[in-house]
Amino acid sequence: MTATIERGSATAPVNSPKKAPARKRPGGFLGSSNGKKVVMAVTGAVMVLFLVAHMLGNLKIFFGRDSFNEYAHALRTLLEPIAPYRTLLTILEIVLVVSVVMHMWAAISLSRRASHARPVKYVAKKSQANGYATHIMRFGGVTILLFLIWHLLDLTFGVVNPEGVNSAPADRMISGFDASRWWVTLIYVVAVVMVGLHLRHGVWSAFQTLGWANRNRYRALRVTAAALSLVLVVGFLAPPLAITFGVIK
């Protein structure tokens, strides 16, 4: 007589065969994860091009207050008298607001999708890809948004600027970064470095998303992204630091 040992089933319980999950999601290109990534890449590219122009404009402060003010005025009177005052600037502002909103929409949507995809977290998780910049993209994005709000209140609307709104742009800039307001400069330094880190991953990532990257181009793309980030960080930080340390008066 053979003894039988009761040990439960020898095989693991098998899940009942299920159909492809009918997940509710907006159909079409913009509803897909890839589509949202394309939105991020394209709107990101618009913002990067804007940043390059913005940085070049800022550097005008090194040629004196008048030079900077004339540049600010020229932005508003471009295309005049064919088009009314501020036409081009208004168009640019609309494009930028749409880009920022769509970039955020896609980012939030993809983050939510990602958190749904991993409901149970790992007890231990170790990153294998070297990429500090890569892993702080979402945190960096939020930081940049908060900074953007401060930046607009400071230098565009003049609400938190000592010169107020009815002042020359150069005066707002130079008073805003006065040595006595060193903490404002500090905010800018932190935020601009964050922008740099965001772009270090963002720029090459956009090429990958749009399908323009391949193994022969990765190195060049990463170097370009790092170089562009560095140029932007230096270019954006030069004026505030120069003002705070009294180089520009």
Add this chain to the structure above:
Amino acid sequence: MNLTLKVWRQSGPSDKGRMVTYHVEDVSPDMSFLEMLDVLNERLILEGDDPVAFDHDCREGICGMCGMVINGVAHGEQRATTTCQLHMRHFEDGATITIEPWRAAPFPVVKDLVVDRSAFDRIIQAGGFVSVPAGSAPDAHSIPVRKEDADAAFDAATCIGCGACVAACPNGSASLFTAAKITHLSLLPQGQPERLSRAKAMVDQMDAEGFGGCTNTGECTAVCPKGIPLDAIAQMNSDYLKANSK
């Protein structure tokens, strides 16, 4: 070697699961990781306990069945190695090893370290094929293929569908798997007629299964036992974009 294991135990899909600590003694450095677990399981069975369930088949690194997250890394820290080909000599005597299943909503835990990867099958069913009469194997040179294309297609075709890419991805994305399958076919002449519809169908199925989106972190390719390169994902993105702009 004496080891302390912290293993994820979950009796079934509806169980909440928890980490359980085991001590394993007299482990040979020449054992594979799975053989070390076999030793543990033999003891558990003798003690009347439930053995740790884990998936495995060929134990030669080619079938894609095995896979667990070892010390926070899918398939362990040894690069380009499946769990079955990982040997205990890579661990220190007296080490504590954390073992968890792939964690992703589309990969529900069946038991302990076994997850249901049927979601991958459904992605393949959505378009990972060529609709041509197969017949017997044709002569190798009957359809000319550029050497570069053949190499890149083969790189992608080495995917064994183990799911490590999903496990490692911070977004729980299946992009590397799906991209490998799409790239494998889209680089070859036989795959051209269905190239764009395939990319669209497979990416849409990947989304429908509940996998996350790709943020180009590169975690997937770093843990891939077959070293599938990241540019497969660029190829998939390109095909998907073309499919949608038609």
